[in-house]
Amino acid sequence: MLNMNRKQKKMLIRICISAVMLIFAFISKKTGLVPQGGTFGFVFYLAFYLVTYLVIGYDILLKAVRGIANGRPFDECFLMAFATIGAFALALYEKSGDYNEAIAVMLFYQIGELFQSYAVGKSRRNISDLMDIRPDYANIEEGGSIKQVDPDEVAIGTVIIVQPGEKVPIDGVVVEGSSSLNTAALTGESVPRDVSEGDEIVSGCINMTGVLKIKTTKAFGESTVSKILQLVENASSRKSHSEEFIARFARVYTPVVVFSAIALAVLPPLAKIVFSLGPAMWSTWIYRALTFLVISCPCALVVSIPLSFFAGIGGASHEGILVKGSNFLEILSKTDTVVFDKTGTLTKGVFEVVDIHHATIDENKLIEYAALVECFSSHPISKSLLSAYGKPVDRKRVSDVKEISGHGVTGIVDGHTIAVGNLKLMNSIGIEAQDCHSIGTIVHVALDGKYCGHIVISDVVKPTSKKAISALKASGVSKTVMLTGDADKIAKKVASDLGVDEVHSELLPEQKVEQIERLIGEKKDPSKVIAFVGDGINDAPVLTRADIGVAMGAMGSDAAIEAADVVLMDDDPLKIAKAVRISAKCIRIVHQNIAFSLFVKFSCLVLGALGIANMWAAIFADVGVMVIAVLNAIRALRTKNI
Amino acid sequence: MKKTYKIDVDCANCANLMEQAAKKTPGVADASVNFMALKMNVEFEEGADEKAVMKNVFKACRKVEPDCEIEF
Secondary structure: OOOOOHHHHHHHHHHHHHHHHHHHHHHHHHHOOOOOOHHHHHHHHHHHHHHHHHHHHHHHHHHHHHHHHOOOOOOHHHHHHHHHHHHHHHHHHHOOOOOHHHHHHHHHHHHHHHHHHHHHHHHHHHHHHHOOOOOOOEEEEEOOEEEEEOHHHOOOOOEEEEOOOOEOOOOEEEEEOOEEEEOHHHHOOOOOEEEOOOOEEOOOOEEOOOOEEEEEOOOHHHOHHHHHHHHHHHHOOOOOHHHHHHHHHHHHHHHHHHHHHHHHHHHHHHHHHHOOOOOOOHHHHHHHHHHHHHHOOOHHHHHHHHHHHHHHHHHHHHOOEEEOOHHHHHHHOOEEEEEEEHHHHHEEEEEEEEEEEOOOOOHHHHHHHHHHHHOOOOOHHHHHHHHHHOOOOOHHHEEEEEEEOOOEEEEEEOOEEEEEEOHHHHHHOOOOOOOOOOOOEEEEEEEOOEEEEEEEEEEEEOOOHHHHHHHHHHOOOOEEEEEOOOOHHHHHHHHHHHOOOEEEOOOOHHHHHHHHHHHHHHOOOOOOEEEEEEOOOOOHHHHHHOOEEEEEOOOOOHHHHHHOOEEEOOOOOHHHHHHHHHHHHHHHHHHHHHHHHHHHHHHHHHHHHHOOOOHHHHHHHHHHHHHHHHHHHHHHHOOOOO | OEEEEEEEOOOHHHHHHHHHHHHHOOOEEEEEEEOOOOEEEEEEOOOOOHHHHHHHHHHHHHHHOOOOEEEO
16 A cells, blocks of 8 residues: 555564554553552563564664664654653652653654654655656667667667657657657656657657657767756755754754753753752753653754755646756745846747738738748748748749848749838839838848738747736836847837836847946845746846746757756746746745744744643654644645736 | 765754755765755756765764664
8 A cells, every 4th residue: 555665564564563562551551460569560661661662763762772872862852752761760769660752752753753754755756756857768760670678879860769658869850751749757748749840849748649769969868868867866956045053953942952951851950959949850850851852853954954955846847947056946936036038038039020011912921922032032031931931832933032131132923023121222213102100120022023011020928928027016126127139119029918017128139248247236135036037048148047937838958957956857937937927836835844843843842841731742843743744745745827 | 966865864853964064075065954854955066976975975874873864
């Protein structure tokens, strides 16, 4: 039933045996099976409880002894050993015959440890399942048959075969076949991506429909999938402030509690004796001191805080958001200002035909003529026209093409003289063109010497950009800024469409860095964070300079993965808000755990000192708190509906 | 030179102690233990013999946590 390792199973058996023995002793006492009175009863129960105690706690005792031998006296094993032996001795001294407490403390401590190790193992597995993108083999063709080889051994330029249902092991280019790819493990995007011959393909995707032959362009170690796995596996090595705080706290806290316990055991009775305030009540104070020792274990914090971060990073990577370290998750949650690069981040970065004005002929016909004339040009505008036309081009229909640099193109299509270009071209061939107020690149078209309309081409805003800006506002970001190298007019239009607060246009790359520096310099509260989101290609200096750099659409781009602190695998700007929310949830859980554990521990310490909380409350303060904190930490893994 | 080793250890606090122990070992420039991934990243000092250093790291870790394992 339970996925336990050998160690855990052994512990479970020990817990069960000692629990049964405890119950047996209890029943036997109540029913008088072995009478308690007399020397025989006393020795029998002492021996029986002692055996039970050793069954459950022998390893703790051993570790405690070893800890002292190695000069490290204040570890948790020592505390547990000392507290339980103390409780045992006290019961012996008082002749109460009640050894239950000592054994119960040990029993619950072991249950807590077992639970913790189980929970950690489980979330460890959960996260590695989430990131189950590591390919085990690559298929290569050898002498007509397909052979499975270690992806590490495949040289660059080898043709590999990926069958439907298999993972793409290495980055490459499709040389044969077409298929749909499931990129969910990489991007969190559930819509499959279609690929065919000539398309670049990244490792880690799952081939769904057809057989693909792929020529590898990278070695396995340099492929996307390896990079991502490395990144995720190394992520929690960069420790956050909360983790550092807890580690420091644990180092101070335990000795302080131990010395307080000693003081508690010795000082009040001594004071009573010295000032003759009644009986010393040594055993009462020693009992209280032992309670102290049980509470003192810092496990709840030491385990749950790194676990929360680990789970948060794991959950985020499942959504296609790679966070490079716990510290970045922590910083991300404090994001106050988000600075965007425009092209490729908020806009698609691809120029598209967005409008046609004043067409005197059919609009489709207008596009067709323009596309045909431009079909020999390599200018980005001609690409946009061709993609708007969308059909294969019959180049035989086009002749006499003349490209006039800085003006446009003229040529003959189906016997018609076509001129396609800017206002200057129209003026130079003596055609009166309609001016346009739209923002973007205007392509005027003339047919047989007559003006027949213009086409508006511009970079289009991503469909989710507007929603992304408002989602960021809703997740607590107070300011959004857009930086762009584009013309002021275009930048202002995009900014106002999307609801961006501040816009700076016509910037050179180094001016973008200056803008970030200005924003960082202007902030009044140093804990507020300025995040920069870019598409990573030429934004590396800005990504590094910002408090936190987010690269998006980074699938396959090494430079971006290197430069950024957070990497969004796909290019959906909505993911930025999601990343902020995931980090906020994770940090909330961390704070809850810190506050809850410390509150319960300190209350129990105070109550224990006053004699109100007994050893059972102490067990709750130790083990119960840890179990609750671990369960809470695992919540950070759930990121689906944030 | 940086290397990553697989480790086995039961508790987070012990992992922290292993990190401290590894950091103090001669030949180690920096070390960090990732309890969740059960990995130890070790940055060696220039010219250090990796195998010999790791032997000492393992010894030091065994001292603080008798149950731990390091694969190297």
